[in-house]
Amino acid sequence: MKLRVPEIVALFLLGAAVALIGDHSHVVTGTTEYFTDAVPFVWSSPLWFPVMVGAATASLAELRLHLPDPRTTVTARQVVAGVAVVMGAYVTTALVHSAPVVPSSALIAAVAIIIWCVLGDGPGALCGALAAVIGPIVEIVLVEVGVFAYNADCDGLFGVGPWLVPLYFAFGVVVALLGEYAAMKRQPVVTRSMPHANR
Template sequence: MKLPPLRLLLLFAIGAFVAPFGDHGHVASGTTQYFPTSTPFIWDGPFWFPILVGLATAANAELRLHLPAPRATLTVGDGVAGIAAVMGLYALTALLRHQPLVPSTLVVVALAVLAWHRFGDKPALVCAVATAVGGVAVEAALVAAGVFRYADDIDILLGVAPWLPALYFVFGIVSAQLGEIAAKV
């Protein structure tokens, strides 16, 4: 491990704390719907969702530090701006719920490219692509298992929305950046 356990725990906590805010927008807008289960909920999402996001945040941060040339010039302000970018994009996907799907997806993808240009570097692309592929795979599996669903008119990519890979891509970029910041603090 490149990061000490306490810093990994902090990154986990950041991801877990922020996750329900984004998820709430999707539930409130009807983008996603969780099915009643025996698991407890935090706000309007299952308790395991923030745990998964926290684990992904810490794992991406650690992965980035195993790739070449972590940037030493990043600041805590860069991390806060990155988190704001992820949350803003998450909120936008909820706000676009009833808009035409193709232009909505194009906007999210375009913003993901801009976020990569602002917050990422070439090694962080590994984290972003891994997160986009892994995140969509996990959500598609959960949808197939009947744990939750995306709205019928947007579930065209393996049961999830077509803009979801771009949202995960930005999360991957930003969590990688958080790892670089945590390594130097």
């Protein structure tokens, strides 16, 4: 394991917090509806939802550090921008859930592409691709077993929103960035000593 426990906890909590904001947006706009009360709810989400997203955040960040050439030039501003854009895209899917599928999905895909072009790299794209496949599949299964449902206006991908694919891709790219930043921040700072003056 390359991430340290405090870093894993911080990434878990960050992922869970963004998940709660996005999921609340989905619930209050009618994008999704839960049919279960088997576990306690946190805000608008059953407890397992932020736990799953938090675990995915920490896991993908750890995965990025096992892929080639983690970057050491990631800045705090890039991290904040990445998290903000993913959260904004998540909330946007709630606001456009009743829009026609092509423009709404194209909008989120455009955001995901820009995120990768500005903040990502090859291994980050791999993390994004894994998230874009696994995330929607998990949601499709949960819909199939009746845990929750997407609004009929936006359930065109086997019962879930088609824009989930680019949204999860953007999530994976930014989480890879978070992993790189966490590892980079613990690197020792190298200071150069001043040369001694000739006497």
